[in-house]
Amino acid sequence: MTGTSVAPVAIIHGTPIVAAMLSLATTRAPVLHGLNLATMTALVVSELAIVQRVLEQGSFTSLWDFVYLDALSAFILLIITAIGFLCSLYTWSYLDDYVARGAITPRRVSRFFFLFHLFLFTMIAATTANNLGVLWIAMEGTTLATVFLISFFRRREGFEAGWKYLILCSVGIALALFGTVLTYYSSVRVLGDVSAAMNVTTLQDVAHQLDPHVLKLAFLFIVVGYGTKVGLAPMHSWLPEAYSEAPAPVVAMLAGVLETVAVYALLRSKTIVDHALPEHYTGNLLILFGLLSFVVAALFILIQHDYKRLFAYSSIEHMGIAMAGFGVGGVAGTFGGLFHLLNHALAKSLAFFSAGNVHRRFGTREIKDVRGLMTVQPVTATAMLVATLALVGMPPFSTFLSELTIVSALATQSFSSDTLHLGRFLTIVVAHDVRSLAIVALFLLFMVVLFGGFTYRVTSMIWGPPPDGVKRGEGWEVGQVPLVVTCVVLAGLGLTLPEPIRGLMDQAVHIILSAR
Amino acid sequence: MPLITPLIGSQLVDLGSALLLLTCFGIVAQRRLSACVDLFAVQSVFLALTATLVAFLTGIHHIYIAAALTVIIKAIVIPRILKRVIERLNVTRELVMNVNVPSGLLICGGLVMLAFFITQPIIPLGFLLTRDSLAIALAIMLIGFFTMIARKKAVTQVIGFLVMENGLFLGASAAAYGMPLIVELGVFFDVLVGAIIIGIYTHRLHDAFDSVDTSKLTILKE
Numbered sequence: 001m002t003g004t005s006v007a008p009v010a011i012i013h014g015t016p017i018v019a020a021m022l023s024l025a026t027t028r029a030p031v032l033h034g035l036n037l038a039t040m041t042a043l044v045v046s047e048l049a050i051v052q053r054v055l056e057q058g059s060f061t062s063l064w065d066f067v068y069l070d071a072l073s074a075f076i077l078l079i080i081t082a083i084g085f086l087c088s089l090y091t092w093s094y095l096d097d098y099v100a101r102g103a104i105t106p107r108r109v110s111r112f113f114f115l116f117h118l119f120l121f122t123m124i125a126a127t128t129a130n131n132l133g134v135l136w137i138a139m140e141g142t143t144l145a146t147v148f149l150i151s152f153f154r155r156r157e158g159f160e161a162g163w164k165y166l167i168l169c170s171v172g173i174a175l176a177l178f179g180t181v182l183t184y185y186s187s188v189r190v191l192g193d194v195s196a197a198m199n200v201t202t203l204q205d206v207a208h209q210l211d212p213h214v215l216k217l218a219f220l221f222i223v224v225g226y227g228t229k230v231g232l233a234p235m236h237s238w239l240p241e242a243y244s245e246a247p248a249p250v251v252a253m254l255a256g257v258l259e260t261v262a263v264y265a266l267l268r269s270k271t272i273v274d275h276a277l278p279e280h281y282t283g284n285l286l287i288l289f290g291l292l293s294f295v296v297a298a299l300f301i302l303i304q305h306d307y308k309r310l311f312a313y314s315s316i317e318h319m320g321i322a323m324a325g326f327g328v329g330g331v332a333g334t335f336g337g338l339f340h341l342l343n344h345a346l347a348k349s350l351a352f353f354s355a356g357n358v359h360r361r362f363g364t365r366e367i368k369d370v371r372g373l374m375t376v377q378p379v380t381a382t383a384m385l386v387a388t389l390a391l392v393g394m395p396p397f398s399t400f401l402s403e404l405t406i407v408s409a410l411a412t413q414s415f416s417s418d419t420l421h422l423g424r425f426l427t428i429v430v431a432h433d434v435r436s437l438a439i440v441a442l443f444l445l446f447m448v449v450l451f452g453g454f455t456y457r458v459t460s461m462i463w464g465p466p467p468d469g470v471k472r473g474e475g476w477e478v479g480q481v482p483l484v485v486t487c488v489v490l491a492g493l494g495l496t497l498p499e500p501i502r503g504l505m506d507q508a509v510h511i512i513l514s515a516r
Numbered sequence: 517m518p519l520i521t522p523l524i525g526s527q528l529v530d531l532g533s534a535l536l537l538l539t540c541f542g543i544v545a546q547r548r549l550s551a552c553v554d555l556f557a558v559q560s561v562f563l564a565l566t567a568t569l570v571a572f573l574t575g576i577h578h579i580y581i582a583a584a585l586t587v588i589i590k591a592i593v594i595p596r597i598l599k600r601v602i603e604r605l606n607v608t609r610e611l612v613m614n615v616n617v618p619s620g621l622l623i624c625g626g627l628v629m630l631a632f633f634i635t636q637p638i639i640p641l642g643f644l645l646t647r648d649s650l651a652i653a654l655a656i657m658l659i660g661f662f663t664m665i666a667r668k669k670a671v672t673q674v675i676g677f678l679v680m681e682n683g684l685f686l687g688a689s690a691a692a693y694g695m696p697l698i699v700e701l702g703v704f705f706d707v708l709v710g711a712i713i714i715g716i717y718t719h720r721l722h723d724a725f726d727s728v729d730t731s732k733l734t735i736l737k738e
Contacts, residue, residue, distance in 0.1 A: 133699030140706045144713055156724045163721060167673060170710060171664065174680050177703070178657060178687060182638075185650075185692040198696055213637045 005053065008046035009062040009069070012077070012124055015042045020117035027106040029099060032113050033092045039117065040085040043124075047081040050074055055503055059511075061130060061201060068130035068200050071507030072271075075338065076127045076264045078504070079345045083256045084120055086482035090353050091116075091249040093479025097360060103153070112152065112247075119145040119253065123261045131198045132180050132269070136173070139229065139265055142258055143169045150246040161241040168238040169229055176225025176265070182218035183272070186210045200268065204514075207275030215273045216281060222269045223285050229262035231316050232289045232323065233296040240300075243312035244365065248356020251308070252349035255315045260341050263322065270326070271512055283327045290323030291439065298446040302453040306365045307358070310457055311351045314391050317450065318344040324443070325406035326512070332412075334509045336405030342501075343390070343399040343493065350486040351387035354380045357479075358461070362470060367457055372466030377474045381462050383483040388458040390490050392451045398493035403447075411440045525573045529690060532566030533652040536686060537628070540659045540679060544620050544666070547609050552675050553598045556682075560590035563682050566649075567689045579694040585704050586685070594678065594711045601715050602671060605722050615666040624659050631655035649690030656683030670718045674711070681707055 019039040023032060051074050053060065059070030069077075095112065098104050122145050126138035143166065151162035184198050190209045191197045203210075228235040243251050270282050297317035304310040322344065325337030357380040362370050373381040390397035393404075466472065474480075497505075539559035546552050564586040571579035602608070615623065631654040638650070660683060663676030685703075688695050695703075 131696070131699065133695055134702060137699065137702035137706055140710070144706065144709050147713055147717070151720070154720075159717070159721055159724045163670070163717060166710075166714070166717065167664070167677070170677055171661065171680065174657070174677070174684060177684055178654075181684065181688045181692060181695065184688075184695060188692050198699060211638070217634070217638060 005060075006062055008049035008053075009067055009128070011042055011046040012050070013063075013067075013121070013128070015039050015046075016117045016121035016124065020114050020121065023110050023113035023117060027110045029096060029106060029109055032109055033088075033095075036088050036091070036113055036116070039120075040081070040088045043081045043120075044085055047074075047077050051078060051500065051504060054507070055500065058507070065196075065199065065201070066130055066134070067128045069128055070511055071504050072267065072511050073127045073264070075342075075504050075508045076260060077124065078501075079260050079342055080120070080123055080127065080257050083253065083345050083349050086349060086353075086486060087249045087252050089482045090252070090356075090479050093477045094247070094249055094356060094360075108152070112149070115145055115149050116250075116253075119149065123257060126261050127264055130200050132183060132200065132203070133198050135265055135268065136177050136180050139176070139226070139262065140170070140173050142261070143173065143229075146246075146250070146254065146258070149250045150242050152247050152250065153245075155245070157241075158245045161238075161245040165238045165242045168235070172225050172228025172235055174225070175221050175228075179218045179221030179225055179269070182214050182221065183210075183269070186214040186218070200272070203272045204275075207272050210273075210276045212276050212278070215276050219269060219273045219277070219282055219285070223266065223289065226262050226265045226269075227289055230259050230266070230319050230323075231293075232319060233293040233316060236293065236296070236316050239316060240309045240312040243315070243352075244306060244308040248352050248359070251356075252352040255312070255352060256345035256349035259315060259319055260345055263319065263326075263341060267326065267512060271514060280329075283329050286323045286327030287439070288327075290320045290325075290327055291442065293317065293320030294324065294443070295320075295446055298450045298453070301450060301457075304457065305367050307367050307370070307457070307461065308352075308355050308365050310367070310454070311348065311355060311391075314351075314454065315344075315348055318348070318391070321403060321406055325402075325409060328406075328409050329513065330409055331509055331513065332405055333409035334512050335505060336402050336409055338505050338508055339497075340399070340402035340406060343397075343402050343490070346486050346490050346493075347387050347390040347397070347399055350383055350483065350490070351391065353479075353483055353486070354384035354387060357474075358384070361474075362467075367461055369467065370461040371464040373462045376466045376470055376472050379474055379480055379483060383487060384458060385462055386487045386490065388455060392454050393447065396494040397490045399490075401494060407440065407443060410443060411436065522573075525569070528569055529566060529573075530648055532562060532569060533649045533686060533690065535562045536566065536682065537652050537656060537659075540656055541621060541624060543675060543679060544624050544659065544663060545617050547613075547617070549602050549608060549669065549671050550599060552672060553595050553602070556598075556675050556678055557591045557595040559679070559682055560586055563686060564591065566686065567694075570689055570693065574693055576693050578697040578700070579689055581697065582685075582689065582694060582700045582704075585700075589704055589708055590678070590682070593708065597711055597715045598671060598674065601718050605671075605718065607669060607671065613666055614668060620662070620666055623662060627658040627662060628655040631658055650687055653683045653687030653690065656680075656686060659683075670714075670721060674714050674718075678707070678711070 016039060019035055022035055050069060054069060054071050054074040061068050095109050099106060099109060119142060122138045122141035126135050129135040129138060147162050147166045150165055151158035187197045187203055187210060190206050196202045231239040243255060274282055293316050297313045297320060300313045301310060304313060322337045322340045325333045325340060357377060358370060359365060361377060390399045393400050536559055539555050542555045543552050546555060564583040567579050567583040632651045635651040635654055657680045660676045660679030663679060664673045667673055
């Protein structure tokens with residue numbers, strides 16, 4: 001392997017660690033922001049080099065087989081680096097504002113970037129890990145790195161949310177480790193005690209020889225475990241609290257990127273166990289959790305009075321939609337699921353960027369106390385409106401396309417199995433036509449519920465006369481750039497999907513479906 | 517003639533796993549927080565002994581390293597951190613629980629049966645030496661999970677989580693003869709960092725709420 005081909009992989013892992021250490025060395029805000037932007041630029045550039053290589057030669061391993069990159073992980077890396085870059089721009093204005101008000105000391109800014117870069121590193125490591133155990137370690141690392149970011153403002157509510165996040169996610173992820181151990185248990189029987197028995201590259205080759213009983217149990221634990229991190233119902237209770245308490249740039253990363261990485265962990269396991277399991281076992285589980293999350297989130301959205309929690313429940317809903325897409329499988333469902341991950345990451349980070357701006361201006365998270373946003377903050381209001389329209393799946397935004405793809409996959413995919421096995425104890429038998437019809441009907445019904453509930457809440461904030469005592473008008477600053485860029489990208493992706501991204505996604509779909 | 521025949525070896529591993537399970541019941545029955553921490557430390561020592569036994573019987577050397585790390589981190593370092601937290605916060609006993617001790621013990625008995633029931637189809641696939649340990653490992657995880665639900669104090673919830681980790685580790689070292697070394701090191705690192713963070717966090721919770729009773733964490737509601 002030549003030196004040039006290792007460089008992007010080494011840079012994408014090394015830069016965040018170095019930046020984290022350097023962040024501790026200074027408390028001067030401009031230096032910290034500059035360092036952060038330089039880091040993100042390096043990450044984006046090396047990610048582009050990786051994408052190019054994956055498009056040219058498919059999957060490859062690097063750094064002594066520790067790193068495995070294919071179209072799927074390159075696609076997730078693309079989301080991490082792109083949203084991360086936008087977040088960095090937003091963070092500049094956001095933190096400067098809080099420092100200027102005296103809410104946080106400059107020392108805290110340096111801590112913020114230390115944790116932020118570690119958070120980035122753990123997510124990148126999780127996405128590129130060849131070893132399923134290392135993937136788990138990195139996922140647990142994301143929890144540990146973000147706990148203090150969630151309680152960054154040191155409010156009582158923040159500590160409460162952070163504690164729930166820490167405990168629930170650690171327990172959830174412990175269950176995922178048990179699933180990983182079980183996978184290893186089945187592969188050791190085939191391969192013997194070699195450290196490669198946990199590697200994705202090795203497991204893909206021997207997957208069809210693995211024992212299906214063990215893998216069924218393993219995948220169940222993995223879905224529940226990583227599903228906690230994705231925020232799937234009924235393991236979602238930490239999510240609205242963490243999202244409403246954490247600083248806006250952190251939530252944008254949690255909602256847009258961390259959830260996507262957790263979905264990646266699920267998909268990676270799915271591509272392996274699918275080889276050995278009967279058709280639709282993994283798919284049915286994902287559909288089940290996906291639809292449950294969708295329905296639960298839709299109902300909770302109706303009763304929210306806090307706009308940050310509103311967007312948080314919308315995250316649960318969209319992860320449910322994406323899961324349903326991956327669950328129904330086929331080229332359409334899987335492609336829709338991947339595309340939806342990208343769109344959701346963009347739309348949700350846009351939503352939380354604008355929510356952060358509103359919170360800073362109005363000083364409240366109550367929907368009823370925010371009025372006349374269009375008069376007070378025109379740019380933010382437009383961004384929030386765009387985010388909302390995208391989140392309820394309106395054209396011309398790209399979420400419309402991905403949701404449509406998933407719904408049509410749900411409607412047309414023929415289910416070869418007529419039974420829905422829930423573990424060993426409960427089996428629901430339904431004729432497959434009725435089932436697929438029922439699922440689509442349910443889906444569309446709750447889409448309408450969501451559309452009404454969501455737009456009603458948000459539009460009530462945007463129009464109307466603003467309350468007295470709120471400063472009107474907003475100036476242009478660095479922090480507005482990501483709002484504009486994300487709006488444009490969301491609309492642009494709805495009109496056309498650039499060829500490199502489409503190629504990457506096609507390859508990723510092929511990888512996920514390789515077992516079928 | 518080897519020193520320990522496979523049959524005796526397998527029974528010794530079972531004995532070690534059973535002792536781990538026994539300490540779990542001890543933790544469920546114990547109200548004094550410092551005694552819970554001690555029981556956890558004892559459990560970690562049993563875990564290390566079982567792992568050493570597996571390493572000796574199979575000749576797989578990297579399990580020795582994991583066993584040594586278990587003693588250092590889980591039997592010495594983490595109990596110390598937890599004891600310091602208990603001392604500093606001045607909480608000694610858990611007076612109110614979500615589930616009382618007798619019914620808690622009954623539920624745990626049920627959880628053990630459930631664990632054997634779930635793992636029944638996959639146990640015959642395992643290595644002869646450590647077959648039953650997988651079921652016991654799952655039982656320990658479930659009891660740890662139950663402890664987290666049944667108790668209210670932050671410290672006991674953390675102990676429940678650590679018991680879950682012990683169950684996991686038993687499952688890995690007994691059923692699959694240990695995970696690759698790099699993974700085990702990483703897991704230990706995560707557990708240690710997690711324990712340190714939890715130590716700091718309980719302190720902050722105490723400052724913010726004047727209590728480490730997690731049932732007081734009710735500001736955030738629908």
